[in-house]
Amino acid sequence: NAGVTQTPKFQVLKTGQSMTLQCAQDMNHEYMSWYRQDPGMGLRLIHYSVGAGITDQGEVPNGYNVSRSTTEDFPLRLLSAAPSQTSVYFCASSYLGLLGTDTQYFGPGTRLTVL
C-alpha cells in the first residue's frame, strides 16, 4: 500500500494563478480531508469528504474548492491564489466509522508559496 500520496511536494505560484493539489489514498477510506498548517496556528481544516460525491466545508474554506468523484482521490483547487494561501497543505484519510477511535493517515504535505 502506498498510503496517502500528495503531489506536488513543492509549488511556487504567482498571485492570481490557479492550481490543483492532488491527494490519493489506496486504503478504501471513506473519509478524506484537507488541512493547512501555518506557524503558530496548528492545523486548520479546509474541506472534508465522507464519501464519493459528498463534501463539506471546514474551518477555513474560502478560496478553495474540492470535489470527490472517486473514493481514492480528493483534489484541492485554488482558483485564484493569494499570498495568504502560502502554507503547508496536508491531506488525511481514515475509515469514517473509526474517525473518533483510530488514526488519521496523513500524506507528506505540499509546501505552497504564493508570490
Place this chain on the structure above:
Amino acid sequence: GDSVTQMEGPVTLSEEAFLTINCTYTATGYPSLFWYVQYPGEGLQLLLKATKADDKGSNKGFEATYRKETTSFHLEKGSVQVSDSAVYFCVSYSGAGSYQLTFGKGTKLSVIP
C-alpha cells in the same frame, strides 16, 4: 465548538530529562483525545489515544491520561531522547455528526545531547 489548548513552545530539554506537555480541551460531552507527532519534514502520525475518561494511552514511552475532572490530556515521558525532537499536537474529536477533528496549535520539542 470544540477547542484544544496546549502548552506554548518551543520546549528545549536535555537528553534523559522528564517531559510534560500540557493539553486541555473544551467540548460537548466526552470527546476522544489523541496526541499526534510530526517529525521534521514529515506528515503527522498518531502517537497515542484515549477514547473515554480515565483511559491511559501509551506508546514509545509516552503516556497520557484522559482526565474528565480537569478536562486534560497531558503528554508525559520519563526520559526523552534526541530522536523525540518533533512537534506534538493534542487533538480532540466529539463526533455527533461533526466529522471534524480539533487540533491544538502544536508544541515544538527540541532535545539536546
